[in-house]
Amino acid sequence: MGFTGLARWINAPTTGLELINQNIIRNHHGQFxxxxxxxxxxYRSTLGSIPGLQVHSERSMCALTMNENVFVLLEDPSAPTRADMLANAQQADSQGGGAGQGTSAVQGPPHYRTTFLTIRPPGALExxxxxxxxxxISVRQSGSNAPQRNQGxxxxxxxxxxxxxxxTDWLVRVGNVILAGGVVKGMLLEAEYLPLPVLRSQTADGTSELLSNLxxxxxxxxxxAKTVAVTISDSQWEEVLWDREEEERQDQEKQMEQQSGDSSDDIYVSGDQNLPTQRRGDWLGVDRDRRSAFLIIGALKSEGIL
Structure with missing residues (x-):
């Protein structure tokens, strides 16, 4: 598992997959x-059909199946983002004149705008x-010519x-985006650089020149040819991965460390004992697949395909 980059070939021809196949094998000596x-x-929610319940906007849910995992993205347009809540807390702190007062004063919502889940095995969600x-209810594309019966x-x-x-360093995945009726809507290309599980991008949008060039x-x-890079910044990805219970656990661990006292006088302390060997969100195992799935869903939603 390595660091990956995703690109979208929007107007790829029907022969695009074969053209890339020939290019990789002939010019890059690639192996299938x-x-x-x-x-x-x-899916979309139908909460508005409940008598007496006022819903400002229905919620959406996308489920992407990759191998034995299903990655589910739920979005509630009426809910705030975590960044909005943190900004409100900081504003309350500045108005209250004390650090930390605004954080406790601002009541957290039951959920944020985006929730990203991993479910297994496939079929468990349905x-x-x-x-x-x-x-x-399941949403079908308007451009699909497939019969409506049994489409669910x-x-x-x-x-x-x-x-x-x-x-030995690269994996390249290329595939057509095919609607239920067989209509091809361009292609997706993903490059994975195996030697690096993590690559902190220096650009604001999270792009990598190494992957873009390949x-x-x-x-x-x-x-x-119309191609676009599909990216997400590290700060945006941290918000997607945010977990309330995980944050509370880390806060408790910090408090326990502070209460136990400083161990800087210990001659056997090297100074790196608190550095994590693996950070949450590193591109390893399921985390790599999660990030890839999130980018794919986001790219297709931005084009109105989902």
Missing amino acids: KGRWNLSVRS QLLAQIRARW MGQQLVIDGYVFSIG LTSVLPNIRD
Whole structure:
């Protein structure tokens, strides 16, 4: 598992997958490793149909299946973001004249605008929604020509393509974005640099020149090709990964360390005992897949495909 970068080829032709296949094998001496197959379904809530309940806006939910994990993104447009709450707390601190007073004065919401979950095994989400009779319905694309009957059991969108290795350092995944009716909506390309599990980007948007250069070289030289990088900054990703219980646990650990006293006089203390060997959000294991899934869902939602 390594550091990854994602790109979207919006106007890729129907032969785009084969063109990239030839380019990687002939010009990069790449090796075919297997298939790349993801499936995505989107839902929307129907809370507005409950008598007497006023809903400002319905909530949305997207579920992306990758291998044995399902990554679920829930969004409530009427809920605040965590950044908004922190800004309000800081403003309350400045008005109250004391640090920490505003944080306790501002009441936290029951949930924030975005919630990102990992569920396994595949199919568990649909089973749960059916068992509790949740007010969520599957959303189908308006551009799909598939019959409406029994569509709720099928996948709304699939990403189907190939995985290649370039040397021993790179993995490249390329796939067509295919709607339920078989219509192809461009391509997704993902490059993974295996030697580095983490690469802190120096740019505000989180792009990496190393990955961008490889993805650019993989694309065939086609006139008027529309490609965009799909990125997220480290601060935005930290907000996505934020966990209330985890933050409370870390605060308790800090308080216990402060109460136990400073161990700087201990001759056996090296000074790096408090440095984490692995940070939350590092691109390892499921965390790498989570970040990739979040970027893919975000890219497709921004284009109105989901």
